[in-house]
Amino acid sequence: MKKQLFLIGFIFLSCVGYSQNGINKDLKIELDSIMKSDQILREFVDSETSEDRKKEILKEVGRENDPSFRKNIWSAINKQDSINLIKIEKIIAVYGYPGKSLVGEPTNESAWFVIQHSSKIANYLPMIEEAAKKGEIPFTKYAMMQDRYLTQQGKEQIYGTQGQGKQVTNKETGKKEFFNYISPIENPEKVNELRKKAGFTSTVEENAKRMGIEYKVYTLDEIAKIN
Structure with a gap:
């Protein structure tokens, strides 16, 4: 009887510990691994990554x-x-969006990164919006995904988070070069106010500088004519 009571008590305490924490540890580990695989090669191509770090990355991914x-x-x-x-997609089919209450922070951004880097933003944007409104993911992540979706549709973005590039001909040299720009914004005169409301701590100008782009306001028609 004592043994049965002990087991019942152990199971109860285990369940209480899980409910207090609320974190699915196995899922967290899996998502952390996915996040690392998403980010490590992008770190490799980042212009600010040192050659020594690139060598470390090659070793980490077994491609040295x-x-x-x-x-x-x-x-x-x-x-x-x-x-x-x-x-x-398999994880979402089981759990819905794996947000902060399920896997903690910053693991709650893992699925977002994968979707952001996919061609299925349209499929999951409503889910990301709902997760953001519930506090399961920072609202800034939804804003970034919304901007990317709009730019992919050839529309103006809202928060100025997305930069793009196109190959153009230098009129002076006649040579091809890459032209980088912040994608056209719906209300550029209000963009910093909207960014602040969404939770961004930088201005659109500062964000452009971070991406190595000189900020200038363009319309969709102006960008279309630049060749």
Whole structure:
């Protein structure tokens, strides 16, 4: 009888501990692993990543002895993105969006990153919006995804989070070069006010500088005419 009471008490305490914490540890571990695989190769291509760090990354992903890896890095990123999306869609099918109350922070952003880097933003944007309104994910993440969706649709973004680029001909030299710009914004005169309300701590100008882009207001028609 005492043994049965002990077991019942142990199970009860275990359940209480889980409900107090609320974190699915196994899912958290899985999502953290997905997040790392999403970010590590993007860190490699970041212009601010040192050569020493790039060597560390190559070793971490087991490609230090593959001389062709650097040249094919975006193929590797796209392949990993496809793998990660399959995993995330399976997780969402079971749990819904894996937010803060389920996996804690910053793990609650893992699924967001994978969706943001996919071609299925339209499928999940309403879910991301709901998660943001419930505090399961920062509202800034929803804002960024909304901006990306709008720019992908050829529309004006709202918060000025997205930069784009296109190849143009330099009129003076006649040579092709890459032109980077902040994608056209619906209300550029109010964008910093909207950014602040959404939870961003930087201005659109500061965000553009962070991306290595000189901020200038363009309309969709102006961008279309730049060639």
